[in-house]
Amino acid sequence: MGVVIKQSFWGTVIAYLGVLIGYVNTLYFRAEYFDLSQIGLFTLITANAMIISPISSFGTGSAYIKFFPHLSGNQKNQFFTLLLIITLIGNALIVGAGYLLSDVIAERYNETAPNYIYFLPVTGMIIVANSLFDLLYSYSRSIMKVIFPSFLRDIYIRIGSLTMVIGFAFQWWSFESAVFGLGIIYFSTFLLLFIHCSLDPSFKLDLKFREVAKAWKKPFIRFGGYSMLLAGSFAVLNNVTYDQVTALLGPEMNGIFTTCVFIALIVEMPKRNMAKVMGPILSTEFERNNLKEVGALYKRSSITMSVIGMLLFIGIVTNTNDLFNFIPKGNAFAEGYWVVVGVCLAKLVLMVSGFPGEIINFSVHYKYNVLFQIVAAAVLILLNVTLIPIWGLNGAVFSYFIAITLHISMKVLFVYYRFQIHPLVPAHLVLLVIGAITIIIGELFQPGFHPLINIIIRSLVVSCILIMLVYRFKISTDINTLIHSTFERFLKINLPK
Secondary structure, eight states, rough: OOHHHHHHHHHHHHHHHHHHHHHHHIIIIIIIHOOOOHHHHHHHHHHHHHHHHHHHOOOHHHHHHHHGGGTTTHHHHHHHHHHHHHHHHHHHHHHHHHHHHHHHHHHHTTOOGGGGGHHHHHHHHHHHHHHHHHHHHHHHHHHHHOHHHHIIIIIIIHHHHHHHHHHTTTTSOOOHHHHHHHHHHHHHHHHHHHHHHSSSSSSOOOOOOOHHHHHHHHHHHHHHHHHHHHHHHHHHHHHHHHHHHHHHHHHHHHHHHHHHHHHHGGGGGGHHHHHHHHHHHHHHHHHOOOHHHHHHHHEEEEEEEEHHHHHHHHHHHHHHHHHHHHTTTTHHHHHHHHHHHHHHHHHHHHHHOOHHHHHTSSSSTTHHHHHHHHHHHHHHHHHHHHHHHHHHHHHHHHHHHHHHHHHHHHHHHHHHHHHSSSOOOOHHHHHHHHHHHHHHHHHHOOOOOOOOHHHHHHHHHHHHHHHHHHHHOOHHHHHHHHHHHHHIIIOOOOOOO
């Protein structure tokens, strides 16, 4: 258990450090030294690769984790070798298809981003590197050695991306070289992780996988197909708008859109880490068929994450104008104000919903998660095609908000229909009123100093107001317990209960 705690702790530290590096890179260095078109292209190349990568790997990463406990001895290496070959074949097919369809791809971006076709090989490099990295990352997870892979994924790539921007700023290389350098960085993550795995005594490639392939062919096809659809639809839901904004509005607008989306993503961060804790607990309660406890955890996690999400939502939305006044090219990025608000709101809805997806995933109905994601992704694509030409960036964020809300609603309603449990409690309404009061105060409170000073002061004010009201009205027992323990431990003050 100590190994698990250690890996989880360092994984969390690495994830948040990676987010910090990403913020510095996105909000300062890219904004300062790239023009809007370059920012849009830089992001589009990676986004398109993330959409295709799950398809090229055919779910091999998830399949290895799924079937690893059922294998013994040399079977593990044989199965890994088989999955590696499948991944290589999948990537060869995808890269070949990209080459054959290059004229079609060029036509898609011909009017708005004609330079994209020049960088198509970089997208291919990232697709191959990411799918192979995902398989090796799954191997590392299976032997509980995820610190180095997490470092590569969350920090190394971001530092590499930052280096490409800094090199461009100092005129060490051109923008084109920076983009190709990004592809090399992604590919080097795979190579470094492969070397790292090779140092493990139990890791070796074993081509004698005929018996393993025969025994696990049908289970792999079923689960691999499911994993591919799940990961692919998730990637589409989170990345396809970048592609559509570029194709319909141009890379300049995508530069604004991607930067504004990145500002808002922090609202969701706490849920990702809480999911790592909640997953094993929910799995255990489902094994015990203890739906009462599952329902209690569902409500408790929802109200706790709602408080955290509301705090982050208000902090970002009330400070957005000062943030635009502070960062380079802020006047241009201000065109995406409603993108920040809309994505923040979508992520707040996600926080309020709790863990319906995880509940479905640990039940016998887990395959419905794929259906809901595919429906949401299809709705997003159709809405983007309809609304982006009419409303521009506002159409894109409205489409995203509708698709995410639909996705969440389908899962919440399905959980209620199947298990008769839901995440909402009366305290959610009280929190809504508290949030409305706090955001009004935050919008009216204009200190009038330097934008950075304004952000710090306003953040402290709205945080104190929200936390005091949440504590006073006992919105969340977990939040109140945290406040009590913080005051007792660090300030030696015993608050009334």
